[in-house]
Amino acid sequence: MQFEDREQRNERPKEASRNLPMVVLLVLVSIICALLYIGWKYMSDDTSTADDLTAAPADTVANAIRVQPTDEETEAEEQSTSEALPEISVPTVGNKEQASKPADETDAKKEKTKEEKPKEDKKVSIPTGGETYTHTVGEGETFFGIANRFNVKKETLKAMNPGVEENGIKVGVTRLKVRIKAVHTVGPGDILRVVGNKYDVPVNLIMQANKKTKNFAERGEKLIIPYPTKE
Template sequence: MEDESPKKRNIRPTEKSNLPIITLFVLVLLVLAMLYVGYEYVSDDSTNSEELTSTVKDTTEDKTVTEEPVAEEPESEDPVIKAKPKATEEKDKEKTKEKEKKEEPKKTEDAKVVASRIGGREIIRTVKGGETFSSVASRYNLTTETLKALNPSITELKSGDKLKIRVKAVHTVGPGDILKVVSGKYDVSKEAIMKANGKTKDLASRGEELVIPFPTKR
């Protein structure tokens, strides 16, 4: 009896530890965390790849859209359309050149024709300031059109220009030649002679040259 009692006293009670359960729980959490991180990484890669494919598709679609109207346009029509106006322009230039060549000799012929048709004598008169075609023409009993036809090279009168004028005659005043006698000799009114020579009085000096205009407008 004495031997059994001390044996029972020396036996210690067994203690239960929670360490294995905690470590297992921590490992499970780590595994879950790694799985979650890996899933996010994979999902990010898939979205990036989808964006890349979408951008590539967009560029190809843009290219096809821009290239479609170019392919539809006929290539053979462009040079034909461009060539037509060039040909017409060249023809127009040739026509204008031919017209200019034809018109140049006509102007000189018209002046000669007008001079021969009017007859009389040609005089050269220096234009004074303020004079116009109509004022000069009325002074010598000519129409404005006739005076312009006699001077085709002059478009606007300027002081100092030389005008060709056709008159009936040029009379040199002799002894006893008064304006009334001169007007009766050429069958032109005295007023017309005075106007053509810029006279305000019925006077003429001996040796003076009087311009005799036409009796009617030409």
């Protein structure tokens, strides 16, 4: 009894079935084979499509060569089309040089007439009578401003000073000749209204010519009397 009990106790545990690793191995091998087959199949399809693509142009070129008409056929087609179309007569055009000559002659005549016409210079009439007053350019004065001050046209002032440029006047240096009606010396009782009535010139023009801001004149003062209208 003791011996049987020992045998039962010393029994080795049953080992796991060895068939399981073999099954797993077979499954892996089958998967690898399947993958290899699929890859081989894919590569064979690619090579077949590549062969088809390379072979296509040759076939198309061969077909094009076969379809291309011969020289005799093309000549026959050209003759048939030429016979079918009516003949069109194109009018002949004269020489371009002859056609352009009249226009050139007219242009030349116009240019000659323009050159022959003398340039009419605008003559500026300088007022007669009165006096010529010499004015020295002051601070801030311009050529146009001086003409307005003495109530004369800019063209008249330029005609009286031909050697002076409008933009070349200098303060205290440039002296301009201006045509005025008179220079009046203020006497006793000579107010600007009386002086204006004497020369028939508005008071505001007398004040403008003498740079006056007030209607007042001192005894013995010399007043510049401009023309009543711009000349």
